[in-house]
Amino acid sequence: MGGIEFGDRVLPVVALPGHPGAAAIGFEACVRPALRAMCGHRTRERDTVVARAAQGWSVPAGMVRPTPVILDDVDGVAVATPLPAARLSVTDLARADALVWSGVQGLQVAAGDQVRCAYWG
Structure with a gap:
């Protein structure tokens, strides 16, 4: 800014x-x-939910990147399914329920891992 x-x-x-x-x-x-x-708000981040990854994905190290996910309830457990996108599109963001942010260390997620999802939109 x-x-x-x-x-x-x-x-x-x-x-x-x-x-x-x-x-x-x-x-x-x-x-x-x-x-x-x-504006004086105490919280700056969106609400989050911990979900299980429906499938694995990875994000390369070196930058902070979001992975858009769709959240589903499967037998009372939140499940996050990543949207496959080589380049983040507005369509993917419109379909996404949440974003999983990776740090500069990269992100390796295996199916069943817990991920913190920041609600989107």
Whole structure:
């Protein structure tokens, strides 16, 4: 985030990527928490649920990345199924119930592993 001088004030400016999916994730990761903090909200993150992975997936190390998942209730247990996307699309984000965020260390998930899912939308 940067700013533009406007008279005696500095107005915040946010630049997001041009790809719609990347812009939505950039907003979720950086802008939404900043706006909530500026508005005085104590919590900046979305509610989460721990779910079991329906199938395995991996995210390469080196950056923080979201994996969009669909959540289902199977016999009273939350189950997260990843949406297969080589490039995060708006369609995948619209279908997703939650996002699983990986850290810079990467993420290796096996079927049955527990993952923390941040509710989306």
